[in-house]
Every structure is written in C-alpha cells, then in structure tokens.
Amino acid sequence: MTTMMDVYDRLYSHYGPQQWWPGETALEIMVGAILVQNTAWKNVEKAITNLKEQGLLDPQALHACHLEELAETIRSAGYYRLKAKRLKNLITFLIEEFDGDLDQMFATDTTTLREQLLAINGIGPETADSILLYAANKRVFVVDTYTARVLKRHGWIWAEADYYQIQDHFVSELPQEIELYNEYHALLVSVGHHHCRKTPKCEECPLADLLPGGQIVDFE
C-alpha cells in the first residue's frame, strides 16, 4: 500500500528541496498567486519584473494605480484585464480591512481569513490556500491540477474527488507540519512539469512503477 509519505520521499529524493515560493516578499507571493492562475510561471516572471520596475509591488502603489495601467504592466501573464481586476480586489480588501498592513492581515485567524479570501472575486480555493501557506506561513495544504492528476492516475483517490476531498486525503495521512506542506506541493508541481501533464511522459517519472498495471488511469 502506497502512502502519501512514501510518495513524498520519492519526489524529494528525486528532485530535492524546491525552495518555494519563488518570490521575495509576502506581497509578491500573493500577487504571483493570482497571476499564475492557469498560466505558465515563465509568463508571470516578466509581469512581476515589470511591476517592480514600475514601483507597483507595494499596497498603496497598487491601490493608487489605474486599472488600465496595471493591466498593461501584467500583460505577459495572460488574462491580463481579468487579473488586473482580481489584483485590485485583493488590494482593496487589504487596504480597507487591514490598512494595507500584511502582518495585521496574517494575524487573522486562519479559518476566518480563508473565508474572507474566498469571498474576494477572483480568489478560489487554490489561490487562497497558496496565499495562506506561502505568504502567511499558515499550515494549509495546497491542491492544484497536477496534484489531482497524480492522485487520480495512480488510483489513490476516486476520479470524481473535488478540491477538498483531495486536500483531506493529504491532511489526514501526513504529519501536520508547515514545512512538509510547503515542500510537498512544490514537489508535486515539479513532477507535474516534468511528467504529469495532459500528455504524460511516465517513462522516467520517479512514480512510474507505482502506476496500476503500468498503465495510466485516464480520467480526462
């Protein structure tokens, strides 16, 4: 029987420590979490560089920036008009509820803050949890597309499992430690980038021998 800890050990042995999130400040991590929605990280990097050059990686500056100017600055991240609005929604929340103070925001009870984040238009479960784990340093397990694919293709969860069922699968099996949650999600993205894509390359995957019958359980 394969446990989720076995999977972690294999991924860690193969890929090593991932040093996530790839961002300097808490604000940069939150901005990145929105910009990376259904988008390659490479496209987000240029957008964040542009924001830094424009001096926009700051709560007050973002709040003061016009929507159209913000949209042009983050153009390379794709869905740029949509994401400009989503960034504005998050910043407005930060300014109005916490006076633009991230430490004050992160001092909020985790369950309450999660509900508040989910109430913001443009922030769903993965974005909220990414912010909580990687920006706020809270003990929250992040689930993304790759995570679902890895578990479903290996038959470790039923194909119809939703976000919260997948999240519970990890939380109920693993030691509940922030560092483990942090590293595990990053490792799942890494194996996703290399192998567990829509057209998977399972041959050299560190989890290849765990496939049921050596076959991919196709659920898409």
Place this chain on the structure above:
DNA sequence: CACCAGGCAAGTA
C-alpha cells in the same frame, strides 16, 4: 499549425 499552462467565475438548463 495545434496544444497547453501552478484557476476562477458566470452563464445555461
């Protein structure tokens, strides 16, 4: 050329 990327919300029935 087609396909995909570290989602989410709104519309339809």
Place this chain on the structure above:
DNA sequence: TACTTGCATGGT
C-alpha cells in the same frame, strides 16, 4: 446541481 464557456500571452 452539473455542465459549458470566456479569459490571453507565450513556449513547445
């Protein structure tokens, strides 16, 4: 509730 569609740039 359960599908479907729009959003968009940039790499393979």
